[in-house]
Each structure stands twice: as C-alpha cells, then as structure tokens.
Amino acid sequence: MSIVNLNINRRTFTIDVDPTAPLLYILRNDLSLNGPRFGCGLGQCGACTVIVEGEAIRSCITPVSSVEGFAITTLEALGTIENPHPLQRAFIAQQAAGCGYCMNGIMMTAKALLDQNPRATEIQIMEALDGNVCRCALHIRVLKAIQQYQQEVRA
Amino acid sequence: MITKNKSQINAVRGFSRRDLLKGAGLFVVGFSVSGVASAAGLAHPAAGAGVDMAFADIPIDQLDSYLAIAQDGDVTIFTGRIDMGTGNRTCFKQFVADELDVSIDRIEVIAGDTDLTPDGGKTTASDAIPVGAQPLRVSAATARAKLLELASGRLGVPVDQLTVSDGVVSVKSDPSKTISYWDLIGGGRFGIKLEVDRLTLSGPILKIPAGVTLKTVDQYKYVGKSVPRYDVPERLILGNFCQNVRLPGMLHGRLLRPATYGATLVSVDESSVKDIPGFVKLVVEGSFVGVVCEREEQAIQAQERLKVIWSEGTGLPGSENVFRFIRTQPADKRPTRSDATAIKGDVATALGSAAKTLRATYEYPWNATTMFAPSCAVADVQADKATVWSGTQWPRYTQKDVAFLLGLPTESVRVIWVEESGSYGRLGAADAAADAALLSKAVGKPVRVQWTRQEEHAWAPHQPPLVMDLRGGLDAQGNLVAWEYESWSSTTHDTGRGGGLLAMRLVGRDPGPRNTPSGASASTSPSRYIIPNVRGAAHVVVPLLRSIYMRSPGGIQRAFIDESFMDELAAAAGVDPIDFRLRYLSPGIEVELIDVVRKSSGWVTRPSPNQNASSNARFVTGRGFGRGYEVQMVVEVEVDRETGKVRIIQAWLAYSPGLIVNPDGLTNQLEQAALQGMSRVLTEEVTFDNSKVTSVDWITHPVLKFSETPKLHVNIVNRPDLPLDGAGENGTPPTAPAIGNAIFDATGVRLRRAPFTPERVLAALKAHDSGGHDH
Ligand code: FES
Ligand code: FES
Numbered sequence: 001m002s003i004v005n006l007n008i009n010r011r012t013f014t015i016d017v018d019p020t021a022p023l024l025y026i027l028r029n030d031l032s033l034n035g036p037r038f039g040c041g042l043g044q045c046g047a048c049t050v051i052v053e054g055e056a057i058r059s060c061i062t063p064v065s066s067v068e069g070f071a072i073t074t075l076e077a078l079g080t081i082e083n084p085h086p087l088q089r090a091f092i093a094q095q096a097a098g099c100g101y102c103m104n105g106i107m108m109t110a111k112a113l114l115d116q117n118p119r120a121t122e123i124q125i126m127e128a129l130d131g132n133v134c135r136c137a138l139h140i141r142v143l144k145a146i147q148q149y150q151q152e153v154r155a
Numbered sequence: 156m157i158t159k160n161k162s163q164i165n166a167v168r169g170f171s172r173r174d175l176l177k178g179a180g181l182f183v184v185g186f187s188v189s190g191v192a193s194a195a196g197l198a199h200p201a202a203g204a205g206v207d208m209a210f211a212d213i214p215i216d217q218l219d220s221y222l223a224i225a226q227d228g229d230v231t232i233f234t235g236r237i238d239m240g241t242g243n244r245t246c247f248k249q250f251v252a253d254e255l256d257v258s259i260d261r262i263e264v265i266a267g268d269t270d271l272t273p274d275g276g277k278t279t280a281s282d283a284i285p286v287g288a289q290p291l292r293v294s295a296a297t298a299r300a301k302l303l304e305l306a307s308g309r310l311g312v313p314v315d316q317l318t319v320s321d322g323v324v325s326v327k328s329d330p331s332k333t334i335s336y337w338d339l340i341g342g343g344r345f346g347i348k349l350e351v352d353r354l355t356l357s358g359p360i361l362k363i364p365a366g367v368t369l370k371t372v373d374q375y376k377y378v379g380k381s382v383p384r385y386d387v388p389e390r391l392i393l394g395n396f397c398q399n400v401r402l403p404g405m406l407h408g409r410l411l412r413p414a415t416y417g418a419t420l421v422s423v424d425e426s427s428v429k430d431i432p433g434f435v436k437l438v439v440e441g442s443f444v445g446v447v448c449e450r451e452e453q454a455i456q457a458q459e460r461l462k463v464i465w466s467e468g469t470g471l472p473g474s475e476n477v478f479r480f481i482r483t484q485p486a487d488k489r490p491t492r493s494d495a496t497a498i499k500g501d502v503a504t505a506l507g508s509a510a511k512t513l514r515a516t517y518e519y520p521w522n523a524t525t526m527f528a529p530s531c532a533v534a535d536v537q538a539d540k541a542t543v544w545s546g547t548q549w550p551r552y553t554q555k556d557v558a559f560l561l562g563l564p565t566e567s568v569r570v571i572w573v574e575e576s577g578s579y580g581r582l583g584a585a586d587a588a589a590d591a592a593l594l595s596k597a598v599g600k601p602v603r604v605q606w607t608r609q610e611e612h613a614w615a616p617h618q619p620p621l622v623m624d625l626r627g628g629l630d631a632q633g634n635l636v637a638w639e640y641e642s643w644s645s646t647t648h649d650t651g652r653g654g655g656l657l658a659m660r661l662v663g664r665d666p667g668p669r670n671t672p673s674g675a676s677a678s679t680s681p682s683r684y685i686i687p688n689v690r691g692a693a694h695v696v697v698p699l700l701r702s703i704y705m706r707s708p709g710g711i712q713r714a715f716i717d718e719s720f721m722d723e724l725a726a727a728a729g730v731d732p733i734d735f736r737l738r739y740l741s742p743g744i745e746v747e748l749i750d751v752v753r754k755s756s757g758w759v760t761r762p763s764p765n766q767n768a769s770s771n772a773r774f775v776t777g778r779g780f781g782r783g784y785e786v787q788m789v790v791e792v793e794v795d796r797e798t799g800k801v802r803i804i805q806a807w808l809a810y811s812p813g814l815i816v817n818p819d820g821l822t823n824q825l826e827q828a829a830l831q832g833m834s835r836v837l838t839e840e841v842t843f844d845n846s847k848v849t850s851v852d853w854i855t856h857p858v859l860k861f862s863e864t865p866k867l868h869v870n871i872v873n874r875p876d877l878p879l880d881g882a883g884e885n886g887t888p889p890t891a892p893a894i895g896n897a898i899f900d901a902t903g904v905r906l907r908r909a910p911f912t913p914e915r916v917l918a919a920l921k922a923h924d925s926g927g928h929d930h
Contacts, residue, residue, distance in 0.1 A: 075392075088391055101394070136576075139859065
C-alpha cells in the first residue's frame with residue numbers, strides 16, 4: 001500500500017492503496033464514483049472510460065499510480081439528474097439507453113472526441129466508438145443523440 | 156449503499172410488506188372498506204394449479220398487493236416483473252395512470268422484491284404488456300371504482316355524477332365539492348380480493364370484477380403516447396446498478412472455474428494466495444472454488460494467482476462439429492407438435508410427382524447472451540436468513556435456488572432485484588446470486604461477487620443450436636406442393652427455471668430443472684404457411700453446454716431456416732420472393748404488414764437473384780425479405796466479393812403489437828432487437844475446442860460495431876382491435892433470413908450456415924464460382 005494523490009473532477013483525493021491497483025476499483029469502491037463501470041477489465045469494451053487530460057482512457061487497465069497528478073474527469077462531472085450535461089440531455093431526448101450500463105463509456109468517449117473536434121463527422125464518431133461495445137444495440141439512438149448534441153453546441 | 160430505489164431503502168429500514176399485508180404494517184391506518192376479505196390467511200388460488208406461485212405472503216389475488224395510495228398522494232405499484240432496460244415499468248405507469256385517473260408523476264414502481272412484490276413469474280417472452288401489466292390494470296381500475304363508490308358516499312351524490320382528475324374526485328354539477336383519493340384511502344388498504352382467471356409462467360391474469368370496466372382506447376391519456384422512460388435519466392447519469400450495491404463490512408469474492416468443460420477439482424493450494432494483503436478466505440465446496448478478500452483488486456489478484464489443479468474434463472466435440480454431433484446423439488424422437496401445419500396430406504407422393512424438388516440443410520450455431528456487464532450479485536447470509544441483491548429476471552426462482560443451496564426455508568431468503576445490464580432472456584439464471592450466497596455463508600459477512608468477462612462468455616448458459624434437413628417440391632406451374640423437414644436441437648432451459656445454476660453443479664447439489672424441458676428451437680416448420688403436404692420430425696437432445704433461452708427462443712433459428720428455404724423455392728419457381736410467400740399465407744395482420752414493408756422499402760417485384768449477381772464487380776448489392784412471424788423485414792446489403800464482408804446498408808421493418816402503448820418505446824425496442832439480430836447473424840457464435848469454450852471476450856466473440864450501423868426504417872401499426880403482443884424480441888428473428896436472402900439476391904450464393912462471417916461468405920463465393928455447392 002502507498003499514498004496516492006488523485007485529482008478527480010477538480011478535487012483532490014488522498015488514498016492509501018496498492019499503487020498497481022487499476023484506477024477503476026479506486027474510483028468505484030473508495031470514492032463511490034459509479035459512473036465508470038466494470039465491463040471486461042481487458043480494455044475491450046469501454047465501460048470503465050474516464051477522461052484524463054482530455055483523452056478518453058480505460059480505467060480498468062490503468063494503474064492508479066500512473067494517473068497521479070493528472071486531471072481525471074468521470075461521468076459525475078458532467079451533470080446531475082436535476083441538471084444534466086447537454087450531452088446527457090441529448091441522450092435522454094433520444095432515449096439512448098437500453099440497460100444503459102455501457103453509456104458511461106459511450107458518452108465519455110464521445111465527449112473527449114467532441115471536445116477536441118466538435119465538428120467530427122458521423123464516420124469519425126462511429127470510428128471513435130468502435131472500441132465501445134453496446135450489447136443492447138442502441139447504435140442508432142446513440143448516433144442520433146450525438147448528432148443532436150453537436151447541433152446544439154453549434155447553435 | 157448508493158441507490159434511490161425505494162425497495163432498497165425499505166430494505167435498509169427493515170420495512171416489511173409482509174407485515175403490511177398482514178395488517179401490521181406501516182401505513183395501515185385502521186381504515187377499512189366495507190365487505191372485504193381479510194388480506195391474510197386466504198386460501199391461495201394457485202394451490203394445486205400446477206404452477207408454483209404459492210407465495211401467500213404477498214397474495215396474487217389481493218388488490219393491495221399491486222397498488223398502494225399514500226396519504227401524501229403518492230401512488231405505488233408493485234410488480235414481480237423486472238425491467239432489464241426495455242422500459243416496461245414506464246408502460247406500467249401509463250396503464251395505471253390511465254385506469255386510476257392520476258397524473259403519471261405520482262406513480263412509483265417497486266419491482267422484483269420478494270418481500271414487497273407479488274409473484275410476477277418470469278420476465279421473459281416479451282409479455283410485460285400482455286401479461287405483466289394486466290393485474291396492474293385490473294387493480295387500478297378496481298381501485299378507481301371503489302374510490303368512486305367511497306366518494307359517492309362522502310359527497311352524497313351518485314357515482315355517475317362524479318368525475319376524477321388526477322386523483323381528485325369532484326361533483327360534475329358542483330366542482331367545488333371534491334374529495335381526493337388520498338383523503339379517502341391514503342395510507343389505508345383496499346382489502347379487495349381479486350379473482351385469478353388463470354396463472355401463466357409470467358404471472359397471473361386477473362378477472363375484471365363485476366361492475367369494473369377497463370378504459371377504452373379513446374379514454375386513454377397516457378397509453379398510446381411516447382412517454383419517455385423514467386428510468387433513462389437515472390441509468391444515464393447515476394447508473395444505479397446492482398454492481399453499486401455496497402453494504403457495511405462487505406467483502407469481495409471471485410470464482411475459479413474448471414479449466415475445461417466437465418472438469419472437477421483435484422486440489423487447490425491455499426499458500427499461493429495467503430500472502431495477498433486483505434485475503435480473507437478460500438472457499439471450496441466440491442468443485443466450487445472461490446476466494447474472498449477485503450478489496451476488489453485483491454480478490455482479482457487472488458483469482459489470478461490461486462493454484463488449482465483440475466481433472467481432465469468430459470470433452471467437447473469442437474464447435475465446427477457441433478451439427479454432426481447433435482445429429483448422432485440419442486434423441487427423444489417424436490413427431491412434430493400437432494400445430495395447424497403438422498403432418499398433413501401425403502408428402503411422399505407429392506414429392507414423388509413434383510416437377511422440381513429442392514433439398515437443403517440449414518445450420519444455426521450456439522449463441523450467447525454475453526450480457527454487457529458480467530454477472531454480479533451481493534449476498535448477506537446470516538444464520539437464519541439471507542438477503543440477495545441481483546439482476547435476476549425471475550426473482551422468485553432465484554429466491555428458491557438460493558434457499559435450496561443455503562438450506563434455508565424459501566421465505567427466509569429475500570431477493571431484491573436491482574437494475575443490471577440487459578440480459579435478453581436469462582430468466583432465473585442468476586448464477587452470481589448463488590455464488591455470492593455460498594461465499595457469504597462461508598465468511599459470515601456480506602459478499603459481492605463479480606464475474607469476469609471470460610466467465611460470462613464461457614460459463615453463462617447459452618442458446619443451443621438447430622440443424623434442419625429440408626425437402627420441398629414444386630409442381631409444373633411452380634406451386635409449392637410439399638414441405639418435409641427433420642430437425643435436431645437441444646432443450647433450451649436446463650437452467651433458468653430454478654436449478655441448474657453453475658454453483659449447484661459445481662458443489663454437486665443440483666435439484667434439476669423444475670419444469671419439463673422442451674426444445675423451443677425445434678418447433679414445427681414452416682410456420683403458418685398453408686401447404687397441401689407437410690411432414691416433419693424434431694429431435695431434441697441433451698445440450699452440450701448449459702442452455703437457456705435467448706431473445707426470441709427458437710425464433711431466429713426457425714425464421715432463418717424456414718424463410719431461407721422458402722426463398723430458395725421462390726427462386727426455383729422464378730417468382731418474386733414476396734409474391735411467392737403470399738400464395739401460402741392467409742389474409743390477416745401478417746399479410747397487411749408484409750404490404751406495409753413492401754411499400755415502405757420500395758420493393759421492386761422480380762425474382763432473385765438480381766441481374767448484377769453474376770457481375771464481376773467487387774461490391775454487389777441485393778435486397779432480401781424475411782418473415783419473422785410477427786415482424787416483417789426487408790434488408791439491403793452490400794457484399795464485398797474480395798473480402799466476403801457483408802455490410803447492411805439499410806433495413807425496413809413492419810410490426811403491430813395490437814394496441815401501441817408507447818410508440819417511441821416500441822420503435823426503440825424494435826431497433827435494438829433488429830440490430831442485435833443483425834449482430835448475431837453476421838458475427839456471433841459460441842466457439843469451443845475439444846475441451847473448453849474459446850469465444851471468451853469481445854475479440855473472440857465480436858458484436859456489431861458502431862461503424863457497421865445500418866439505417867433502419869421502422870413502421871409500427873396501431874391495431875387496438877387485435878390482442879396485445881410484446882416488443883422486446885420480435886424484431887430479432889427476421890434479420891437472419893432477410894440478410895441471407897439479400898446476400899443471395901446480390902450474389903446468387905445461398906448461405907445455409909450462420910453466422911455469415913467474411914470467411915464463410917468468401918468460401919461460399921469461391922465454391923459457387925468454381926461450380927461447387929452453396930454453403
Ligand atoms: S471494463 Fe475497461 S474496457 Fe471494458
Ligand atoms: S444500453 Fe445496454 S449495453 Fe448499451
């Protein structure tokens with residue numbers, strides 16, 4: 001165990017953990033940040049996605065010590081039930097959820113992409129999401145929601 | 156514990172609905188409606204009815220079991236059905252709001268908690284609307300009638316002089332005279348006994364009491380509207396999943412699975428993990444092996460490090476040989492079910508005198524639900540009782556299963572359903588619930604179990620394969636005169652209806668399936684076509700792997716086979732594939748929907764394959780039609796002749812569930828079911844070698860990618876005059892034949908083995924080019 005300082009959603013957290021432990025379990029179990037989820041633990045599905053310094057990364061395969069000192073953003077930083085982030089609002093408007101378990105990964109991946117490139121084309125969006133799995137097959141609604149968000153941001 | 160779920164809050168507070176319904180509960184305020192039966196101690200109508208639903212503590216024949224109105228005007232509905240991400244709870248609210256005449260915002264739903272909700276059977280068969288909603292509708296309508304009767308007494312005017320708006324009853328002629336539902340009964344019990352009309356595996360159907368009427372379509376305010384799913388914001392923003400259930404002092408458990416199929420435990424070396432910080436216990440019972448640690452990452456480490464030696468295993472035939480294998484298994488040989496299309500006419504003579512006969516064999520492989528979130532559960536087992544949090548589709552069976560494994564009476568186990576990832580037909584196959592219960596019992600503390608991705612892909616129950624030999628005969632005019640088939644498949648539910656859980660098998664205490672197994676995937680062929688001479692046989696063998704339903708049990712396989720062979724016959728007759736089918740279908744909604752999809756897709760009447768099928772172009776396109784029994788579909792594909800890759804450009808579908816309860820919800824479900832079906836047909840197969848499953852993650856078992864998303868045109872037809880039908884699975888079956896038929900249209904090559912992977916398509920194209928047989 002050792003002391004690790006994490007900068008998450010603009011707050012600093014100090015925890016005493018195994019520095020090799022994947023970030024995902026620290027976020028969920030120590031900090032009750034339930035946005036990132038366990039889907040595979042293999043870097044294959046995206047369920048655990050968080051944004052580190054603007055890049056969408058997979059927290060299930062990221063040792064906690066490797067992100068010390070970086071700005072980590074989780075789903076919790078986007079919006080709340082009362083005040084959803086515009087991206088979440090677009091997902092709600094399009095009813096882009098089956099079970100919704102994958103949607104953390106999909107929204108966070110989309111957010112990282114659109115923050116960098118708000119005018120990403122549909123093909124670029126699809127390709128960015130190719131590393132995310134949605135077993136409920138919400139592909140159509142997800143793409144519509146992202147498009148709606150892009151239009152709103154532009155307007 | 157992080158959750159907003161009311162039932163969980165109640166669980167934490169120790170609220171007991173059993174007490175409530177026995178009259179000792181929290182919001183009984185001594186008010187009682189006249190002439191009512193006591194809620195407690197009623198003889199249960201289910202007794203001896205053949206379906207085991209005798210949970211008298213939350214009687215299925217009491218209005219109070221389904222509905223409660225609080226003093227503050229909150230309306231709570233209780234359902235045994237769970238919501239795996241389909242939105243059925245929103246539809247329940249729509250129905251109840253309309254039948255009761257209250258605003259939908261007043262309504263809360265408590266689902267799938269064995270201490271709080273009446274038995275709602277299994278959540279499957281897409282019958283949440285036809286069956287699951289029915290007791291709620293009847294309860295709400297009955298409650299409304301009773302409340303109006305009470306209001307009439309209090310306001311001193313006859314019932315027909317009253318009107319209701321959002322739970323407030325007023326006198327039509329004098330709107331200042333009002334009384335609300337909550338003034339009348341808030342916090343009290345109705346105490347009204349309802350009669351069970353019949354019991355289904357999906358819960359009871361209640362009789363509508365005399366003097367009570369359900370609303371008619373023109374009276375609906377919410378039913379028929381695209382009310383957004385109330386659980387969507389929570390799922391997108393908070394994600395209150397079972398995975399987040401955290402209890403004080405909770406430990407983390409992981410399991411070790413046999414190295415090969417059928418292997419048993421030889422030895423396990425505890426010293427290989429003892430030094431892991433936070434290590435609590437190694438749990439071994441028979442071949443059930445689990446590790447429990449204080450922290451999740453420690454449990455993962457212990458799972459990875461534990462040295463286990465397994466016996467050889469029982470062996471598997473290899474997935475490429477699976478069809479040969481099931482054909483040669485000793486079978487429970489039986490004639491087809493006596494459906495309308497069963498043995499009819501004289502097939503032998505008809506085939507003997509046919510101008511043209513066709514012969515084909517079709518093969519559909521093992522499919523896996525591969526839930527996006529690997530199975531998870533939390534169990535808190537104490538000396539004389541246990542509580543389990545699980546995403547199970549059948550809480551009452553999970554309750555029984557866990558009680559059986561723990562040696563506790565059923566009523567001492569409480570199962571609380573919590574939202575989980577989509578499970579697409581897993582029924583009560585809540586393996587992780589049993590795992591967590593065994594580990595929690597062993598350590599005497601609450602334990603959370605999280606399966607790995609590989610466990611979920613390899614060890615969850617899967618849907619078994621189907622292979623069918625077919626012969627069809629056409630007369631000189633190209634009319635279909637004979638259809639003969641012989642099929643081999645396996646039982647689809649040797650788990651999931653109680654018993655058969657992985658933990659039960661591993662500890663060596665499996666009570667076995669509680670219902671007679673059947674082979675849903677071996678049903679009669681060809682569905683609903685009226686053909687003069689039909690003969691068939693279906694063989695059902697013991698499944699090779701643990702088996703279960705998957706979205707549209709048997710549907711995708713049968714549709715693939717029937718509808719592809721029908722396409723072959725149409726091509727042999729030189730007739731347009733839709734026109735050919737219409738000759739053999741009776742008029743009705745199905746034919747109407749075929750017309751809808753035909754028009755919507757701009758279908759051009761001509762036989763298949765199309766003209767460019769023989770071209771040498773690298774990319775060729777084609778269109779195909781597929782009947783999915785309920786949903787009619789047209790698909791347009793592009794085939795890359797160099798790589799064998801099939802791309803679905805767009806698809807059109809048409810469906811009517813009878814009355815449309817929620818148009819957008821229905822459309823969404825159809826989109827999901829269709830896309831999941833396309834994924835299954837293009838890429839999915841459970842593969843195994845001679846000892847173990849080898850499709851164990853998203854690389855070895857890929858699903859449809861975002862870049863492969865087709866355009867989808869969904870046509871839904873509102874027909875309140877027809878019986879209600881579901882939404883969840885019907886979109887899946889037609890995908891298989893529609894895609895296969897479109898590939899044929901594009902290339903002239905017939906694919907008879909799913910999935911249509913690039914390798915398989917390429918091999919079929921090559922064989923065709925060299926004049927060989929199709930695949
Ligand atoms: S859980 Fe991290 S990628 Fe799947
Ligand atoms: S919504 Fe269920 S996995 Fe994507």
